[in-house]
Amino acid sequence: MTAPDVKFYQVGSRAVGNRLLPLDQRSEQADPQRHNALTSGHRACQGCGEALAARYVLDTAYTEAKGRLVSVNATGCLEVFSTPYPESSWQVPWLHSLFANAASVATGVAAALEARGDTGTRVLAQGGDGGTVDIGLACLSGMFERNDDVLYVCYDNEAYMNTGVQRSGATPPAARTATTEAVGVQPGNPFGTGKDLPRIAMAHEIPYVATATVADLRDLEAKVRTAMSLRGARYLHVLVPCPLGWGSAPSDTIALARLAQRSGLFPVYEARHGELGAVLPLRGRVPVEEYLRPQRRYAHLFRDGSHAATLEALQHLADRNIARYGLGAEETF
Amino acid sequence: MDKPFAITLDPHSSLANHTGTWRSERPVYVDGLAPCTHACPAGEQVQSWLYTAEDGSYEAAWRNLVAVNPFPAIMGRVCYHPCETACNRAQLDTAVGINSVERFLGDEAIDRGWALPAPAVDTGRSVLVIGAGPCGLAAAYHLRRLGHAVEIRDAGAQAGGMMRHGIPTFRLPRDVLDIEIARLLELGITLTLDTRVDSVAAAMRDGGFDAVLLATGAPLSKRAYLPAGQSARVLDALSVLGDAAAGERPQLGRTVVVYGGGNTAMDAARTAKRLGADEAVVVYRRTRERMPADAGEVEDALAEGVQMRWLSTITQVEGTTLTLEKMRLDDDGRPQPTGEYEELSGDAVVLALGQDIDQSLLTSLPGVTVRDGVVEVGPGQMTGAPGVFAGGDVAPAQRSVTAAIGQGRTAAQGIDAWFRSAPPATERDAAEPVPFDKLNTWYYSDAPHAVRPRLDAARRTTDFSEIVGGLDADTALYEARRCLSCGNCFGCDNCYGVCPDNAVLKIVGAHGAVDPSAYGYAIDLDYCKGCGLCVSECPAGAIVMIPEQT
Numbered sequence: 001m002t003a004p005d006v007k008f009y010q011v012g013s014r015a016v017g018n019r020l021l022p023l024d025q026r027s028e029q030a031d032p033q034r035h036n037a038l039t040s041g042h043r044a045c046q047g048c049g050e051a052l053a054a055r056y057v058l059d060t061a062y063t064e065a066k067g068r069l070v071s072v073n074a075t076g077c078l079e080v081f082s083t084p085y086p087e088s089s090w091q092v093p094w095l096h097s098l099f100a101n102a103a104s105v106a107t108g109v110a111a112a113l114e115a116r117g118d119t120g121t122r123v124l125a126q127g128g129d130g131g132t133v134d135i136g137l138a139c140l141s142g143m144f145e146r147n148d149d150v151l152y153v154c155y156d157n158e159a160y161m162n163t164g165v166q167r168s169g170a171t172p173p174a175a176r177t178a179t180t181e182a183v184g185v186q187p188g189n190p191f192g193t194g195k196d197l198p199r200i201a202m203a204h205e206i207p208y209v210a211t212a213t214v215a216d217l218r219d220l221e222a223k224v225r226t227a228m229s230l231r232g233a234r235y236l237h238v239l240v241p242c243p244l245g246w247g248s249a250p251s252d253t254i255a256l257a258r259l260a261q262r263s264g265l266f267p268v269y270e271a272r273h274g275e276l277g278a279v280l281p282l283r284g285r286v287p288v289e290e291y292l293r294p295q296r297r298y299a300h301l302f303r304d305g306s307h308a309a310t311l312e313a314l315q316h317l318a319d320r321n322i323a324r325y326g327l328g329a330e331e332t333f
Numbered sequence: 334m335d336k337p338f339a340i341t342l343d344p345h346s347s348l349a350n351h352t353g354t355w356r357s358e359r360p361v362y363v364d365g366l367a368p369c370t371h372a373c374p375a376g377e378q379v380q381s382w383l384y385t386a387e388d389g390s391y392e393a394a395w396r397n398l399v400a401v402n403p404f405p406a407i408m409g410r411v412c413y414h415p416c417e418t419a420c421n422r423a424q425l426d427t428a429v430g431i432n433s434v435e436r437f438l439g440d441e442a443i444d445r446g447w448a449l450p451a452p453a454v455d456t457g458r459s460v461l462v463i464g465a466g467p468c469g470l471a472a473a474y475h476l477r478r479l480g481h482a483v484e485i486r487d488a489g490a491q492a493g494g495m496m497r498h499g500i501p502t503f504r505l506p507r508d509v510l511d512i513e514i515a516r517l518l519e520l521g522i523t524l525t526l527d528t529r530v531d532s533v534a535a536a537m538r539d540g541g542f543d544a545v546l547l548a549t550g551a552p553l554s555k556r557a558y559l560p561a562g563q564s565a566r567v568l569d570a571l572s573v574l575g576d577a578a579a580g581e582r583p584q585l586g587r588t589v590v591v592y593g594g595g596n597t598a599m600d601a602a603r604t605a606k607r608l609g610a611d612e613a614v615v616v617y618r619r620t621r622e623r624m625p626a627d628a629g630e631v632e633d634a635l636a637e638g639v640q641m642r643w644l645s646t647i648t649q650v651e652g653t654t655l656t657l658e659k660m661r662l663d664d665d666g667r668p669q670p671t672g673e674y675e676e677l678s679g680d681a682v683v684l685a686l687g688q689d690i691d692q693s694l695l696t697s698l699p700g701v702t703v704r705d706g707v708v709e710v711g712p713g714q715m716t717g718a719p720g721v722f723a724g725g726d727v728a729p730a731q732r733s734v735t736a737a738i739g740q741g742r743t744a745a746q747g748i749d750a751w752f753r754s755a756p757p758a759t760e761r762d763a764a765e766p767v768p769f770d771k772l773n774t775w776y777y778s779d780a781p782h783a784v785r786p787r788l789d790a791a792r793r794t795t796d797f798s799e800i801v802g803g804l805d806a807d808t809a810l811y812e813a814r815r816c817l818s819c820g821n822c823f824g825c826d827n828c829y830g831v832c833p834d835n836a837v838l839k840i841v842g843a844h845g846a847v848d849p850s851a852y853g854y855a856i857d858l859d860y861c862k863g864c865g866l867c868v869s870e871c872p873a874g875a876i877v878m879i880p881e882q883t
Contacts, residue, residue: 016830
């Protein structure tokens with residue numbers, strides 16, 4: 001029986017699908033025949049945010065490219081857990097060369113396709129925050145500058161998780177890693193360091209830059225679709241919690257990504273040619289403490305009462321994001 | 334073996350790597366007990382019929398409903414809806430308007446002439462039901478559906494019991510009552526009116542009945558000792574309500590004082606306003622919070638201009654002057670006299686102090702015992718006398734139409750079990766209802782309660798027309814879709830979407846499928862690593878983790 005046209009649904013558009021929603025209003029991930037670009041049997045940890053986000057992104061990109069998609073992978077967790085010799089979890093053409101050069105390899109693939117006159121096949125490069133923010137930054141910056149026709153996706157879990165949780169340029173202040181231990185006067189990663197890569201990408205004035213989290217599937221899919229509808233260099237930065245490196249419960253991966261967004265610590269927005277566009281307003285703002293407390297990498301902040309100033313400084317970062325990107329307006333229905 | 338340098342193995346898919354071996358816990362789909370279903374005195378599967386209604390399958394939803402309760406249109410008007418009090422959505426915005434959806438389904442059934450399910454094959458057993466109130470009618474319905482022959486006898490001229498004589502017409506129009514009773518009798522139930530049963534044993538012997546259900550209610554108004562002068566007009570609420578329901582207009586005067594704090598008191602005060610009283614004052618010895626009346630009824634009465642004197646007792650009535658004594662609550666919440674008095678004028682005093690059962694019928698029944706003013710019953714509503722059952726207000730009960738209907742069903746099941754020499758089914762599910770914190774409410778959109786249109790409070794006190802309107806089809810659908818589906822899958826695809834290992838399968842006919850051709854979900858234990866993301870992100874709390882066997 002077809003339901004009459006009533007606008008409201010139990011779960012609005014937040015859930016993956018809904019039996020009452022028309023097919024075109026469900027997410028790509030609700031499709032029983034979805035592609036599963038990253039298939040089962042991969043060796044990612046329980047509750048891996050990166051594995052989940054990679055499937056979300058690649059499935060949508062695959063559909064948008066009508067199945068003609070080439071992916072290039074930097075070294076990192078994603079590469080290691082998906083392709084231990086001689087297995088592969090990928091159900092799309094997939095290349096891996098080095099840690100630093102994913103953007104350059106993708107540039108080469110795009111150039112080769114162009115030389116062959118193939119304008120239908122699309123190129124997507126992907127890597128973790130280490131391969132993107134630190135090791136591959138020069139290649140990526142070059143790809144941006146040349147405006148090569150590549151969508152580069154960074155899955156940001158905020159440290160080098162695969163090699164044992166070392167600090168990266170994307171590690172947030174006060175977080176404990178193996179190289180920024182929770183000792184001393186300012187335990188954890190020092191304030192005032194690190195790189196905000198989405199803003200660096202914006203500074204290149206490329207056609208499209210967007211941030212997203214693994215908690216908001218609809219937003220993430222929409223951004224992949226937008227990016228795939230454009231040509232030139234595009235950059236998508238996805239926050240993917242890591243139960244291993246963050247010291248969080250595997251079942252909390254999505255909840256933590258949601259709290260990162262709702263606290264303002266991870267602003268979700270998009271930008272075109274360097275100009276800030278739509279932002280995802282906070283639906284039910286939470287204090288940063290609610291996001292930090294469940295993570296063992298911040299446990300030292302709550303062990304005794306001496307870190308109130310650090311918490312305040314982290315709250316200040318969230319407040320600054322909210323002001324900078326205009327995240328304050330409540331989403332209304 | 335033509336392989337490149339240093340390559341010795343053929344490439345293959347990671348599907349060969351069964352990561353399910355990592356798992357120490359596994360997710361399992363459950364059908365939890367929703368708080369509304371848990372709270373329903375009639376035993377309705379509330380969450381289940383709301384779910385059925387959500388895609389517009391109103392007839393299927395109605396059939397789900399009448400499998401338990403044959404009176405949805407009556408319920409949707411008179412029930413005090415404990416389901417809504419229990420509803421988890423109240424903690425999010427406001428409770429789902431379950432009662433209004435029930436009424437919509439009931440009215441839809443009347444409009445479209447849907448028939449109740451046909452009875453089973455005759456069993457050859459017959460049951461005498463004494464009393465044609467909600468309990469007796471509901472019991473007869475369920476007994477008849479099970480294939481037993483049923484005769485209902487009632488001393489009155491019409492069936493319905495307190496639904497007819499106690500509930501004011503502005504809450505329950507009598508045409509609705511008549512239609513739902515007639516529909517039930519069509520199943521082949523014999524109704525004998527104007528017949529008082531004086532001896533149960535004789536009636537059973539003469540009629541050849543195998544069992545009897547006492548559903549005679551609590552028709553006797555409790556009296557309080559009130560020193561009252563000759564000229565004082567002191568009436569009881571049941572007779573005022575009965576007269577008004579029968580279309581008479583008992584003369585109560587300009588100021589009517591109602592003594593008591595239950596639902597009958599609210600009905601009496603609201604009826605008095607409609608009978609022309611300028612003022613209706615409820616006098617109750619405790620506070621508003623401690624009134625036994627339903628909070629919604631109190632609110633309605635106040636909105637209609639009924640006044641309340643809490644913490645007061647009537648100590649004397651002299652002509653049109655009442656003496657009230659102020660009370661205070663002691664530490665145990667009991668009212669204690671303060672010795673302070675005040676006066677109140679009233680042309681009539683209506684007593685609504687509760688009702689007692691009529692014990693005259695019971696004296697001829699050995700084994701039937703009365704305790705705290707009601708007939709003692711065991712499991713399946715059987716009294717101390719074999720084959721003699723009791724339900725509704727005559728037995729220990731909440732004394733509402735809904736509770737009486739629930740007891741009628743329990744008694745029918747008890748009688749049926751007794752016929753089969755089986756133990757009576759344990760009526761209430763022992764499971765705990767799904768608490769609010771088991772839901773992931775992030776996924777639910779904010780949506781307010783679709784309030785049923787109400788007659789303007791000022792207008793409605795002038796006549797006895799129905800005060801609460803029904804929902805239209807779109808609004809009813811909206812209301813049904815506000816259901817959070819606590820503890821039960823509603824097909825949102827979240828588990829299927831959020832699994833990092835693609836270990837939740839969306840396949841036809843699996844768990845959560847509306848019908849065998851629809852999609853449901855299953856866990857692929859070959860790959861499930863046991864991370865629990867599906868459990869965390871299930872909006873309805875319909876998946877749980879259980880430890881693997883070690």
